Amino acid sequence: MESNISFTEISLKSKDLIKSYLAKEDFLISDITFGNLFIWRHARKIEYAVINECLVIKTTYEGKNPFIFFPIGDGDKKQALLSLKSYFEERKESLELHSVEVKNLELLKELFPSASATLNRDRSDYLYITKELIELKGRKFHKKKNHFNRFLEEHAGFVYEPMSEANLEELIELQTKWHETNDDPNDLGLHFEHIGIIDVFKNFSKLSLEGGLIRCTGNVMAFSFGEAATNEMCVIHIEKADISYRGAYQAINQQLLSHAFSDILYANREEDLGIEGLRKAKLSYNPTMIVDKYEVKV
Known part of the structure; x- marks a missing residue:
């Protein structure tokens, strides 16, 4: 049975809906803020969908496998992830998640035991x-x-x-x-x-x-x-x-x-994007925490 998931490109009209889901989420990463999505939507295709009462952001760089951020909101995240796996399989693509916070790794491992998780320090x-x-x-x-x-x-x-x-x-x-x-x-x-x-x-x-x-x-x-x-x-x-x-x-x-x-x-x-001068500058301000972000391939 074909998935009925449909993604819509980010625009100014998306702001209120996206921010309403973010308001239900406790997060420490910068990637999913509306300002970040709005600024960088010209650099890559950024889309969203609501799946099982969760907001899902999908990003596609030209010529590369798309990736999603961990589902946002207070809906059924497990079912949303399972639906997304089916969605990508139908398109002969793999389910990849970027900028995953540590707290969300356990659920991903539970759902997808063979998934690999790699720390991306340059994006933390x-x-x-x-x-x-x-x-x-x-x-x-x-x-x-x-x-x-x-x-x-x-x-x-x-x-x-x-x-x-x-x-x-x-x-x-x-x-x-x-x-x-x-x-x-x-x-x-x-x-x-x-x-x-x-x-x-x-x-x-x-x-x-x-x-x-x-x-x-x-x-x-x-x-x-x-x-x-x-x-x-x-x-x-x-x-x-x-x-x-x-x-x-x-x-x-x-x-x-x-x-x-x-x-x-x-x-x-x-983040510092792995740029040595930028990393030195950010560390010089004595961060209280470096928020680790992981890339997960299912």
């Missing part, structure tokens, strides 16, 4: 105590605090502005210029990130995101945006700074969290 998320990143207190943040203090001394007149209709057109122009200067034809990730950022700016008021920028003497020095993914965790999706301003990255990190997410316990600053 960095989780921080938000208050620590705002206050930068203690020995472990000594260097970060120094960078931030130097920024305050050199740019005493800087101001923080929340992202709004008043500055989004300026940010679109700034991001476009930045991309033209730094574009690498061989880096498709950079290309799709740019498309995603512009798309966010054009739809910002509809996306339930929080963002901000810092400027001095009229010039934008840095911007960043993210979202409250759960009651206890925000996710910082994008952070850009002009490196000619020393400490600008430290400043926008501290300022966005301080102004938009100070009442949220954890800040998820996503």
Whole structure:
């Protein structure tokens, strides 16, 4: 009997439905937030379906076997996974799950004893105590605090502005210029990130995101945006700074969290993609946890 599962591509219209399922889930990964799905839907085909009262996100890269994230919500996850196995078998494809949290591995092993699970360290998320990143207190943040203090001394007149209709057109122009200067034809990730950022700016008021920028003497020095993914965790999706301003990255990190997410316990600053410099930078902020993500092949 052929499966009646039907997937629909992610769009702005999907937001309310997807967020309603996420609200029923306790999770620590950044991948399944609506902001993340919206930004990166240009880089790969991202679709969703509701199966056994669970939300299922399916991702397909051109020429590769599609994968899903672990079912989301309070429905029958076991039956949803069994239905998905049949769905992929009908299409002569294997059931693969990416970004699986440790807590969900047991159920997968129970359902599919021969499944293999592999840690993908490059995709594992960095989780921080938000208050620590705002206050930068203690020995472990000594260097970060120094960078931030130097920024305050050199740019005493800087101001923080929340992202709004008043500055989004300026940010679109700034991001476009930045991309033209730094574009690498061989880096498709950079290309799709740019498309995603512009798309966010054009739809910002509809996306339930929080963002901000810092400027001095009229010039934008840095911007960043993210979202409250759960009651206890925000996710910082994008952070850009002009490196000619020393400490600008430290400043926008501290300022966005301080102004938009100070009442949220954890800040998820996503993965390092295996990039050595990015890994060093993320570790230097002393994460309280690295959220392991596994790839499971059934």
